[in-house]
Amino acid sequence: MNTADLGLPVDVPSTALFTDQYELTMLQAALRAGTADRRSVFEVFTRRLPSGRRYGVVAGTGRVLDAVENFRFDADVIAFLREQKIVDEPTLAWLASYRFNGDIWGYPEGEVYFPGSPILRVEGSFAECVLLETVILSILNHDSAIAAAASRMSASAGGRPLIEMGARRTHELSAVASARAAYVGGFASTSDLAAGFRYGIPTVGTSAHAFTLLHDNERDAFQAQVNSLGSGTTLLVDTYDVTEAVRTAVEVAGPELGAVRIDSGDLLLVAHRVRQQLDALGATKTKIVVTSDLDEYAIASLAAAPVDAYGVGTQLVTGSGHPTCSMVYKLVARAQSADPKAPLIPVAKKSMGAKSSRGGRKWAARRPGPDGIAEAEVIGTGPVPSDLLDHQLQVELVKSGQVVAREPLDAARDRHTAARSALPMSSVQLSRGEPVIPTEYV
Amino acid sequence: MNTADLGLPVDVPSTALFTDQYELTMLQAALRAGTADRRSVFEVFTRRLPSGRRYGVVAGTGRVLDAVENFRFDADVIAFLREQKIVDEPTLAWLASYRFNGDIWGYPEGEVYFPGSPILRVEGSFAECVLLETVILSILNHDSAIAAAASRMSASAGGRPLIEMGARRTHELSAVASARAAYVGGFASTSDLAAGFRYGIPTVGTSAHAFTLLHDNERDAFQAQVNSLGSGTTLLVDTYDVTEAVRTAVEVAGPELGAVRIDSGDLLLVAHRVRQQLDALGATKTKIVVTSDLDEYAIASLAAAPVDAYGVGTQLVTGSGHPTCSMVYKLVARAQSADPKAPLIPVAKKSMGAKSSRGGRKWAARRPGPDGIAEAEVIGTGPVPSDLLDHQLQVELVKSGQVVAREPLDAARDRHTAARSALPMSSVQLSRGEPVIPTEYV
Numbered sequence: 001m002n003t004a005d006l007g008l009p010v011d012v013p014s015t016a017l018f019t020d021q022y023e024l025t026m027l028q029a030a031l032r033a034g035t036a037d038r039r040s041v042f043e044v045f046t047r048r049l050p051s052g053r054r055y056g057v058v059a060g061t062g063r064v065l066d067a068v069e070n071f072r073f074d075a076d077v078i079a080f081l082r083e084q085k086i087v088d089e090p091t092l093a094w095l096a097s098y099r100f101n102g103d104i105w106g107y108p109e110g111e112v113y114f115p116g117s118p119i120l121r122v123e124g125s126f127a128e129c130v131l132l133e134t135v136i137l138s139i140l141n142h143d144s145a146i147a148a149a150a151s152r153m154s155a156s157a158g159g160r161p162l163i164e165m166g167a168r169r170t171h172e173l174s175a176v177a178s179a180r181a182a183y184v185g186g187f188a189s190t191s192d193l194a195a196g197f198r199y200g201i202p203t204v205g206t207s208a209h210a211f212t213l214l215h216d217n218e219r220d221a222f223q224a225q226v227n228s229l230g231s232g233t234t235l236l237v238d239t240y241d242v243t244e245a246v247r248t249a250v251e252v253a254g255p256e257l258g259a260v261r262i263d264s265g266d267l268l269l270v271a272h273r274v275r276q277q278l279d280a281l282g283a284t285k286t287k288i289v290v291t292s293d294l295d296e297y298a299i300a301s302l303a304a305a306p307v308d309a310y311g312v313g314t315q316l317v318t319g320s321g322h323p324t325c326s327m328v329y330k331l332v333a334r335a336q337s338a339d340p341k342a343p344l345i346p347v348a349k350k351s352m353g354a355k356s357s358r359g360g361r362k363w364a365a366r367r368p369g370p371d372g373i374a375e376a377e378v379i380g381t382g383p384v385p386s387d388l389l390d391h392q393l394q395v396e397l398v399k400s401g402q403v404v405a406r407e408p409l410d411a412a413r414d415r416h417t418a419a420r421s422a423l424p425m426s427s428v429q430l431s432r433g434e435p436v437i438p439t440e441y442v
Numbered sequence: 443m444n445t446a447d448l449g450l451p452v453d454v455p456s457t458a459l460f461t462d463q464y465e466l467t468m469l470q471a472a473l474r475a476g477t478a479d480r481r482s483v484f485e486v487f488t489r490r491l492p493s494g495r496r497y498g499v500v501a502g503t504g505r506v507l508d509a510v511e512n513f514r515f516d517a518d519v520i521a522f523l524r525e526q527k528i529v530d531e532p533t534l535a536w537l538a539s540y541r542f543n544g545d546i547w548g549y550p551e552g553e554v555y556f557p558g559s560p561i562l563r564v565e566g567s568f569a570e571c572v573l574l575e576t577v578i579l580s581i582l583n584h585d586s587a588i589a590a591a592a593s594r595m596s597a598s599a600g601g602r603p604l605i606e607m608g609a610r611r612t613h614e615l616s617a618v619a620s621a622r623a624a625y626v627g628g629f630a631s632t633s634d635l636a637a638g639f640r641y642g643i644p645t646v647g648t649s650a651h652a653f654t655l656l657h658d659n660e661r662d663a664f665q666a667q668v669n670s671l672g673s674g675t676t677l678l679v680d681t682y683d684v685t686e687a688v689r690t691a692v693e694v695a696g697p698e699l700g701a702v703r704i705d706s707g708d709l710l711l712v713a714h715r716v717r718q719q720l721d722a723l724g725a726t727k728t729k730i731v732v733t734s735d736l737d738e739y740a741i742a743s744l745a746a747a748p749v750d751a752y753g754v755g756t757q758l759v760t761g762s763g764h765p766t767c768s769m770v771y772k773l774v775a776r777a778q779s780a781d782p783k784a785p786l787i788p789v790a791k792k793s794m795g796a797k798s799s800r801g802g803r804k805w806a807a808r809r810p811g812p813d814g815i816a817e818a819e820v821i822g823t824g825p826v827p828s829d830l831l832d833h834q835l836q837v838e839l840v841k842s843g844q845v846v847a848r849e850p851l852d853a854a855r856d857r858h859t860a861a862r863s864a865l866p867m868s869s870v871q872l873s874r875g876e877p878v879i880p881t882e883y884v
Contacts, residue, residue, distance in 0.1 A: 017636035018614040020607065021647030024635070025671060029649070033666035035656055042652070067614070080639050088670075126656050133650075134634075137610035138617055165462065168579035169766045172460040172509070174613035175580055192576075193466070194459035197522050205463030207471070208575075210484070210773035213789040214477055214568050224475035228530075229467060239791050314766060323765040324611045324756060331652035347655040349681050 014074055015067040016098075018135040021086060027127050028091040036127040037338035041361045044106075044120035044140060044329050046113075050148075050322035052432030055423060057151050057416060058119055059181040060143030061109035065403045067135045068100050100128050104398035107364075108405070110147075110184050110416035111393060112423065114377040116439045118362040119327065121394065125338060126331075133329040141327050142174065143181040145319035149296070150185025151420060152320065153312060155428035156300040161188035161309045163204055164195075165291065166317030178317045184412045191311075199409055206261075212239040222252040232258035234289055237274070238265065246274055250281040259287035259308065267292060268305050275306035295320050296430055333361050346381070358441070365391040366422075366437075374423050380442040456516055457509040458540075460577040463528060469569050470533040478569040479780035483803045486548075486562035486582060486771050488555075492590075492764035494874030497865060499593050499858060500561055501623040502585030503551035507845045509577045510542050542570050546840035549806075550847070552589075552626050552858035553835060554865065556819040558881045560804040561769065563836065567780060568773075575771040583769050584616065585623040587761035591738070592627025593862060594762065595754060597870040598742040603630035603751045605646055606637075607733065608759030620759045626854045633753075641851055648703075654681040664694040674700035676731055679716070680707065688716055692723045701729035701750065709734060710747050717748035737762050738872055775803050788823065800883070807833040808864075808879075816865050822884040 030036035049056055073081075073095040081087055081095070102124020113119055120136065122129045154162055164182040167175035172194075179187075179195030189202040196203035207225055215221035222235055231253040237245035237260045249257055260278070262270050267290045278286045290302065291311030299310055315321075330349075335342035346359030360381035365388035369375040378388060397405045420427065427436040472478035491498055515523075515537040523529055523537070544566020555561055562578065564571045596604055606624040609617035614636075621629075621637030631644040638645035649667055657663035664677055673695040679687035679702045691699055702720070704712050709732045720728050732744065733753030741752055757763075772791075777784035788801030802823035807830035811817040820830060839847040862869065869878040 015614070017639050018609065018617065019635050020609055020633040021635055021638075021645045022633065022649050023647075025647060026649050026653045029653065029667045029670035030656060032670045033657070033662070035666065038656060040656065077639070081635075084638060084645065086635070086645065126652075130652060133652075134610050135614055138612065138614040141611050142613040142616070167460065167462055168576050168771075169583050170580060171584040171613060171616035171619055172457070172577055172580040173615040174584070175460065177613055191462040191464065193461050193463055193523075193528070196463075196526060197459050197519070203463045203526065203528065205465075205467060207464050207468050209791045210568075210572060210575075211468045211471065213773045213791065214472060214480060214482065214776055215475070216778070220475075224477065225471045228471035228474045314768075318765045323760045326756075329610075331655045334656055336658070349651045349655065 014072050014077060015070045015135050016073050016077055018067070018138060019131065020134045023131050023133055024081070024087050024091065026130055027094070028087045030126055031091055031094060037125045039335040039338060039340065039342060039344065040124065040126040040129050040331055041333040041344060042122045042129050042133070042329055043118045043332045043362060044136065044327050045116055045118050046325055046327045048115050048326065049435055050325070053148065053322070054427050054429070054433055054436040055420070056113040056325065057144055057147040057185055058107045058109055058111045058113055058140075059147030059184045059412070060139040060177070061106060061397065062407070062409070062412070063139045063143065063177065063180070064120070064136055065397060065406065067139060068104070068132060068398060069403060071098070071100060071132065071135065073098055094127070098128070098131070099401060100124065100132065100398070101401035102128055102398070103396070103400065105394045106397050107393050108395050108412070108415060110412035110414070110419065112416075112419045114435045114437060114439050116379055116441070117377055118364050118379065118394065121361065126334060137327055137329050141325045143177055144325045144327070145323055146178045146181035146317065147185040147416070148322070149316055149320035150182040150187055151416065152296040152428070152430065153299055153316065154186025155420070156296045156430065157310055158303065160307065162186065163189050163191065163309060163311040164316055165191040165311045166313035167192045169314045170317040175317065180409065182316055183409060184416055186413070186417065201409070206234045207236055209236060209239050212236065218245055219248050219252065222249055226253045231256045234259040234261050236261045236263065238263050242270060242274065243277065246277050247281070250278070250283050250286070255282040255284070255286070257283055257286045259289050261289040261291060263291050267298070268302060271302070271305040271307050300430060330357050332357070332359050364393045366393060367391060368422070372422065374437050376437050377439045378442055379439060382442070385442070456514050456519060457512045457577050458515050458519055460509070460580060461573065462576045465573050465575055466523070466529050466533065468572055469536070470529045472568055473533055473536060479567045481777040481780060481782065481784060481786065482566065482568040482571050482773055483775040483786060484564045484571050484575070484771055485560045485774045485804060486578065486769050487558055487560050488767055488769045490557050490768065491877055492767070495590065495764070496869050496871070496875055496878040497862070498555040498767065499586055499589040499627055500549045500551055500553045500555055500582070501589035501626045501854070502581040502619070503548060503839065504849070504851070504854070505581045505585065505619065505622070506562070506578055507839060507848065509581060510546070510574060510840060511845060513540070513542060513574065513577065515540055536569070540570070540573070541843060542566065542574065542840070543843035544570055544840070545838070545842065547836045548839050549835050550837050550854070550857060552854035552856070552861065554861045556877045556879060556881050558821055558883070559819055560806050560821065560836065563803065568776060579769055579771050583767045585619055586767045586769070587765055588620045588623035588759065589627040589858070590764070591758055591762035592624040592629055593858065594738040594870070594872065595741055595758065596628025597862070598738045598872065599752055600745065602749065604628065605631050605633065605751060605753040606758055607633040607753045608755035609634045611756045612759040617759065622851065624758055625851060626858055628855070628859065643851070648676045649678055651678060651681045654678065660687055661690050661694060664691055668695045673698045676701040676703050678703045678705065680705050684712060684716065685719065688719050689723070692720070692725050692728070697724040697726070697728070699725055699728045701731050703731045703733060705733050709740070710744060713744070713747040713749050742872055772799050774799070774801050806835045808835060809833060810864070814864065816879050818879050819881045820884055821881060824884070827884070
């Protein structure tokens with residue numbers, strides 16, 4: 001499942017146009033002013049978690065590395081920028097040879113985060129760093145939003161497996177990234193074949209109501225499915241009458257029927273009835289899969305129901321009420337020249353309202369209590385206190401333009417489970433609340 | 443701006459894997475059962491609008507046509523499906539030669555819709571139609587959600603131009619589709635270069651706070667920008683103190699300064715003050731652009747403010763509270779064989795709760811009142827009443843597998859403006875309400 005080894009289902013010749021126009025016009029103006037090569041530090045962080053949420057989940061880091069590697073302006077792109085007069089010829093010449101040669105540090109994928117956490121830090125010349133803003137934010141804001149919802153759902157599901165099946169409710173490529181982020185957040189599988197192809201995520205799926213309706217009756221449909229997919233398949237039992245369908249399903253497949261799926265009605269009630277009926281028919285090992293507009297609350301409400309797996313669609317791919325994060329990419333420090341020895345000067349916007357930010361290149365550590373459970377997210381710009389040296393969160397991701405932190409997706413998924421379990425128990429409460437640990441600036 | 447003439451910024455060799463696994467397993471079972479070639483009719487519709495919304499906007503139709511044309515299983519994809527044992531060899535052989543050869547009718551892009559409107563109708567064999575479910579729904583559910591939000595925003599903005607700038611808040615390719623859908627819904631331009639490249643949408647953008655912070659002071663930054671981009675550029679005036687920045691901006695660029703952008707604070711108050719200040723400085727033609735978490739309500743609240751353009755990000759790309767539609771793709775009729783003369787039998791799920799649907803191949807018409815304003819969305823399965831013949835909504839999009847309804851994106855944008863203006867005036871009220879016209883079944 002190493003993402004670097006798999007081909008793209010969608011061949012992205014370049015990620016360079018996933019960019020707001022102003023990144024290029026700023027570049028042009030800075031090139032002309034002689035400020036484009038000033039050594040700069042940009043940081044990605046969020047000022048707040050979505051209302052009521054207790055932690056965030058970093059996801060998309062691996063996709064960011066792919067995007068940075070593929071960020072280049074080929075002839076077609078240059079021709080477009082020239083034709084549309086987006087930037088001038090000196091800028092086009094600069095872009096044509098663009099490769100990011102700077103450094104990127106960040107929270108590793110799957111890690112949790114809190115308000116102010118410096119999730120990603122991009123260092124290099126102003127010119128080479130500013131161009132990456134839009135695509136980095138697109139990826140992290142989208143993927144982290146989905147992973148946060150997935151994490152709440154997987155916590156609510158206890159050990160029961162979750163199936164991601166939201167492809168039809170979001171953009172077709174957003175769906176692939178969503179399946180990936182859901183996996184990081186604890187989902188077990190996806191219905192989306194492109195996500196299986198691209199990221200090696202296990203794929204599942206058997207049939208829809210259309211299959212039953214295609215046939216002359218439900219028995220014919222079940223028989224056709226079992227003949228083709230075997231008795232271990234999952235039969236959809238709510239096209240007409242559930243009780244009759246369950247009886248027919250066991251008659252057709254025998255007690256070794258793999259599972260039944262329920263996609264409508266009062267799932268708590270229906271699951272209990274179906275379980276009783278299956279047991280009475282001797283199909284004691286046949287599983288029950290439920291799918292019907294589930295979110296983390298509905299999943300939690302089914303904890304005592306005889307349900308073996310949950311399929312989640314809409315609410316997963318829309319971030320369960322929070323389809324995006326509010327991550328920003330801010331210049332926090334810059335030198336007055338390209339000289340690596342020139343001192344970095346902290347900078348920050350200082351305007352009205354809540355949009356101010358803190359200048360300076362930051363480190364971050366999660367301070368554990370005596371029981372090993374996290375007590376605070378500590379963020380600073382000076383030297384790291386010795387007791388926090390071993391608890392720092394940022395890792396090196398790109399060194400002088402070379403990606404140095406590729407990892408299998410399972411590593412991010414395992415990291416998330418570990419990070420979440422090191423938070424106070426109230427982190428997985430579904431009720432609205434404050435971030436589960438405070439952010440301290442030192 | 444003809445979409446067929448432009449290259450893809452992202453080369454999609456095939457859309458066939460943007461598909462839920464069960465579409466393929468259903469195909470396998472139907473092939474084996476001998477039911478795969480039964481003539482079938484699938485319809486896309488939604489049972490309800492998002493809570494409180496008065497109309498929906500069809501968007502993504504052009505992208506659906508692209509997706510259907512590119513839906514094919516090449517060698518890499520077949521190898522993946524074989525290796526993962528998703529389907530058996532006869533099914534792989536069938537997929538390898540797959541091309542959609544059926545017919546598609548639907549509401550043209552930009553048209554409005556209501557609960558039950560048969561937005562798209564796909565006809566052909568069960569096998570060839572069922573495979574398209576996931577990707578068609580992904581596109582229509584995403585793009586229509588964005589277009590609906592865009593339409594409310596453009597209605598609220600009156601004639602003032604709206605700039606789409608939400609790329610950083612959504613998946614990088616969702617961003618491109620969002621810019622497209624926003625344009626259909628009435629936006630004037632986008633910050634997203636890929637949307638300009640792919641769809642010819644006008645792109646805009648000048649600078650961010652980072653550009654000011656890069657320089658030793660605000661004056662240097664403004665001077666650098668004006669030197670490079672000319673005095674017609676838009677200067678961002680809220681990095682430090684707005685009043686001082688406006689003064690500096692006019693000193694640097696002169697009264698011919700193109701525009702100033704305000705991205706924080708109480709926009710209503712600040713816009714008035716900045717307008718007074720600009721006028722006092724003689725910059726009476728300098729425009730004011732506002733950008734700061736705007737949605738349709740914030741835009742409406744600025745109607746009396748001296749604002750010349752709105753930049754909208756997060757709320758646009760997240761559908762302003764409704765990031766997806768609830769469109770479904772349902773088998774509504776099928777024959778008992780592939781024979782074109784075999785009668786179509788209406789079919790429908792009849793289970794518990796609200797998920798039942800109406801069988802039969804449907805026509806749709808929008809009945810106008812004496813004043814030409816729409817009175818009802820009329821949907822039927824029998825012959826079309828003679829007074830509605832000229833008011834039918836569905837057009838032919840694909841005929842025997844050939845796309846027959848390509849059009850420039852501007853045609854969809856113009857159609858939307860016309861369709862919205864033929865709705866009762868309360869359609870553009872922002873207050874929550876029922877669909878602005880009822881759906882009648884005849």
